[in-house]
Amino acid sequence: MPHLQFDINKKLNSKDKNKFCKYVRDSFGKIMKTGTDHVAISLRELKKDALSLGRAKDNEYVCFMNLDVRVGRSVKQRRELVKCYVKAVNQFFSVNKENQYITFTLHNGRDFNLYEKSLENWIKDDDPLNKK
Template sequence: MPHLQFEINKKLKKNCKQKFIAFIEESFSKIMQTGTDHIAITLRELEKENISLGRVHKNDTLCLMNLDIRSGRSKKQKIELVKTFMHGVEKFLKINKNNQYITFTNHKGIEFNFYEKSLSDWVKSEKDRY
């Protein structure tokens, strides 16, 4: 169950949030070759003073992304995900690509849990499994 976390320093309208989350869910599913029912997304709107990225001017908007994903994804998949997510943040949230930063944390499948089960390790083309 990936947990895709986005922290921004601006307020968004409800429909903007909904479109962004749908874009992230669909993009992750396609690039990472998995279903959508186990994708968790958090979008946190913080005050400007509560978030910082060294290269960003203090009055600019920014987005920090922490992507907890299952181990086994290829470097190519991760690079495609970075480019796609940064494009989406710019398109939907209106935050310049230079004001974005992404970190990946890789986990074994057993570290992702629903009430009824843990996920298995990721395997290529599991799209219909979850």
């Protein structure tokens, strides 16, 4: 169950947040070769001075992403996801690409839990909540 966290120092409108979350979820499924029912997204709006990135100028918006995912994804997949999400944050919320910072935390499947079960380790094209 990936937990995709976005911290941004900007007030956002509900319509854009909903569209963004759908885009994030759908893109994750496509790039990471998995279903999307188990994808968790946190989008936190913080005050302007609550985030700081060394290369950002004063009063510029920034976005930090912490992407908790299951082990097994390739560097190529992770880089594709980074580029996809940086472009999306820029397009949806007008945060400069240079003012975004992304970290991945890789977990074994059993680290991710829903009410009904723990997830298994990732395999290509899995859909952990819709196993036959």
